[in-house]
Amino acid sequence: MIRDEIGLMVAQAAEAAQEAGDLPAVALPEPAAIERPQRAEHGDYATSLPLRLARAARANPIDIGEVLAKHLPASDKIERVEVVPPGFVNFHLSQSWLTSQVDAILTAGATFARIDIGRGQKQQVEFVSANPTGPLHAGNGRWAAVGGALVRVLRAAGYEVEAEYYFNDAGTQIEVFGRTLYARYQQLFGRDAPVPEDGYAGAYMIELAEQARDKLGDSMLRLEGEPAPEELTTFGVEHVMDWIRSDLGRLGVEYDTWYREQTVYESGNFDKVMAMLRERDLVVEREGAVWFATSQMDADKDEVLIRSSGLPTYLSTDIGYHYDKFVRRGFDRVIDIWGADHQGHVRPLKLAVEAMGLDPDRLHIIIGQLVTLKRGEETLKLSKRSGDVVTLREVIDEVGVDACLYFFLSRSADVPIDFDLELAKQQNAENPVYYVQYAHARIARILDNAGDLAQNVENADVGLLTHEAELSLIRKMLVLPELIETVARKLEPHHLPYYAQELATSFHDFYEKCRVLDEEQPQLSRARLKLAAAAKSVLATTLELMGMSAPDKM
């Protein structure tokens, strides 16, 4: 990346200046911070190193800047370096290098976005992981969009990433689900079997029961008063998992692993980690339950691991699950995406990771604020327990996959979302997603219409690209690798849609100001065709990272 090259040049200049005695031997920040100035006249890149060094060096920032500039290695990529008050050094890229990047981008294709900050480090991203007790709702869709984008970006950044979905296939909720399904199933056969009070009231349970009847006939009926047959529960769970897989697939999310909760026990990891906690004297028994003595660590209260009923809690299972992630499967880092309603769970789990003798920083938990689904002024419940569920499927059907992804991706995980179904439908046509896709479609049309001008385009001279709009578009394309780095480091995919929009703006501006197909200027036309093709490639790559389509026609 050119930004890193400039950073290196600045660092070299500082060292050279110190060797030459032009700059006192003060500690240099590592790495030298290179910024992108907000204003174009301040150049493509800038460093405030002189301002940072001024105090320690007991020198005027401007003088330090001049010294740095003097010792900068020569580069044909840099047109001009200027030192300006209060102490910035600004770098202007050379036009010839900029235009040469059009060829570079075209050659690189989709790999243009690839960087290698990950160096093959093994990471896992676990997201959505909703219980298979009902269809996904709109809130789940948010984390599908965010998790999917994160996985793709981390891969582009050079990490070896595994996407995982963790689901309960046993436990309290599944048991309740099974009882509800059995009640609905019996009702289909005329039995007076009420839905349990704590059961799942949604209409989808009736649909599920009907499917069970169609597939299994009356074979699941048991004598009055007998519990729900396990086979029926399993049938229901598998069916719901099919719904979930299908919804996630529509949002472009593909998991590498579907991890069953039971595996935590079957693998023996649960017992291992519990034994480990006992060995470290972090387990106490009290009031008939088994507790994780987090109060001995960095918490104000203990947490229950094994209930007095003998059943493990969600927390203890999760501890076993994370032991499995780190120790058995050997991930260097694990990223979990959780809703804000699970935030209280972060501290104890991190303490457990620490108690395993691991660095808790290897567990990164993204706490995402919740989605409130609305229809106009009315707030809709997202709970599967209540009858009124607005499913993710309905939302996708109403709003569209791409608009849905774009909307969910556009907001930082730190802010709660009000998802208004009415508004989403209304705004459908004005959704910024179409602005981005439109740019891509426009380019596709130009390339289609090129006719004879398309001949010999690969040999076109990109040096003919001198218009301000052309150069701005190239500059904007060059941001993508830097964006990948930002998103990967901060784990914030919401920067993607903003970049996509800026890139589209740069293209639309170019489109207005520079006619691409012009028989009277064939050489220039061919150079512009190249630029357009490069822009198409970068737009498509960006859309792909977000899981969205890049249409050739709109």
Add this chain to the structure above:
RNA sequence: GUCCCCGUAGCUCAGUGGACAGAGCGGCUGCCUUCUAAGCAGCGGGCCGCAGGUUCGAAUCCUGCCGGGGACGCCA
């Protein structure tokens, strides 16, 4: 009461400690006989919640307060 997140334009939101705070939507004015007007150009709009502090420099970091959301269960 304790803990987490948020407070930026009329609305929805961006904004790695840097140079004059941005976008979309909405409002107003213009631009289609040349590659898609799902586009472009322009105008208007801001004590960056409030008060202190740190810093050469704060929307950004720290403290306190106010306002909104969330968590504090032998549910998940």
